[in-house]
Amino acid sequence: MSHSTPVLAAHGLTKHFRAGGRRIAGRPPARAIHAVDGVDLELHRGQVLAVVGESGSGKSTVARLLAQLIPLTDGQVLLDGADARVRGRRAFRAYVRRVQMIFQDPFASINPVHPVRYTLTRALRLHRGRLQGAQLEAALTELLERVHLTPAARYVDKYPHELSGGQRQRIAIARALAAEPEVLLADEPVSMLDVSIRLGILNLLADLRDRLGIAVLYITHDIASARYFADRTTVLYAGQVMETGDSESVTQEPLHPYTRLLVASAPDPDDLAGAGAAAVRDQGTGGEPPSLVDPPPGCRFAPRCPYAADLCRRETPALIEVSAGRSAACWGYSEREDRPSVPAGAATSGGGSTSGGEGNA
Numbered sequence: 001m002s003h004s005t006p007v008l009a010a011h012g013l014t015k016h017f018r019a020g021g022r023r024i025a026g027r028p029p030a031r032a033i034h035a036v037d038g039v040d041l042e043l044h045r046g047q048v049l050a051v052v053g054e055s056g057s058g059k060s061t062v063a064r065l066l067a068q069l070i071p072l073t074d075g076q077v078l079l080d081g082a083d084a085r086v087r088g089r090r091a092f093r094a095y096v097r098r099v100q101m102i103f104q105d106p107f108a109s110i111n112p113v114h115p116v117r118y119t120l121t122r123a124l125r126l127h128r129g130r131l132q133g134a135q136l137e138a139a140l141t142e143l144l145e146r147v148h149l150t151p152a153a154r155y156v157d158k159y160p161h162e163l164s165g166g167q168r169q170r171i172a173i174a175r176a177l178a179a180e181p182e183v184l185l186a187d188e189p190v191s192m193l194d195v196s197i198r199l200g201i202l203n204l205l206a207d208l209r210d211r212l213g214i215a216v217l218y219i220t221h222d223i224a225s226a227r228y229f230a231d232r233t234t235v236l237y238a239g240q241v242m243e244t245g246d247s248e249s250v251t252q253e254p255l256h257p258y259t260r261l262l263v264a265s266a267p268d269p270d271d272l273a274g275a276g277a278a279a280v281r282d283q284g285t286g287g288e289p290p291s292l293v294d295p296p297p298g299c300r301f302a303p304r305c306p307y308a309a310d311l312c313r314r315e316t317p318a319l320i321e322v323s324a325g326r327s328a329a330c331w332g333y334s335e336r337e338d339r340p341s342v343p344a345g346a347a348t349s350g351g352g353s354t355s356g357g358e359g360n361a
């Protein structure tokens, strides 16, 4: 599967926002917020890729770049292997037909003054032409059934305020499906919803992946949900990829010290005393993400990393393939003589992962 051409890919995805207002002629260029710096991603048909990171790590910016809602500073977005950069309204509409986005807040993303019928009819007509009468009714019913709002007749004439948060998010997903997209970009699709209904929405997205073969990008700060739901997981920190691999091993045997920190501080249902998070604090790996305004060279996690060596503060590590399908941007896995010593093992279970410096064969 992963040998095939990804339906959507990003190479060297980069977004710098200008910090502190407009550029003034004759003055030095304004400083830049390096929100996303050189990120590579691949979305495959019938797979979910999770992008996990703390607040401010650049997750939403990645999604907006992939949706082409904002222009790239550098890098490339490829759809079926071809440069997908759109110029002009018509090309954007053709792109959006294939790549749809779902937003975090279903209360903000659905117009409250119109019933479900209006919202979905508009999307259907936009993407599939002038459906009417029985054909339109059948398409509406099919969309509502796809998102498990059944019987459809119970929901089609409801207004958003008559629906729960979870039901509204299902309407937002149905609206996206009206385009018959190949890719869904889901930016924290459950984080505003009640905990009790989150699983239902994730299961729905998994169902769309499996039944329709849609590629899903799942943006989240919750690494535990990535393990449950995503086939592959990419960990983002301060706008750069720290680690990537299949979700099971990234979450169970994390390689990068930052991923270990994330896993250890994630709420564990069996760890009611919060011992994992306390252990992280005791190791002194707390602290804040770095400033993204003109960040210095070196690993961006180095100031918080308990293993950081001089090399880490001087030079930025590239992603190193540590084992098949698993990479970490950590000098500990390099062949360099001055590499730091990153202990093998995982935050949550003993052993299994490659020890520092050995896995580059």
Ligand SMILES: Nc1ncnc2c1ncn2[C@@H]1O[C@H](COP(=O)(O)OP(=O)(O)OP(=O)(O)O)[C@@H](O)[C@H]1O
Residues within 6 Å of the ligand: 017, 018, 033, 034, 035, 053, 054, 055, 056, 057, 058, 059, 060, 061, 062, 221, 292
């Ligand atoms: N339009 C903008 N102008 C200036 N800076 C921006 C803009 N959008 C985002 N940023 C900055 O880029 C960085 C990454 O933001 P982004 O929203 O992508 O992070 P995130 O990981 O999605 O965070 P969260 O989980 O809080 O949404 C932040 O420092 C943010 O302040």
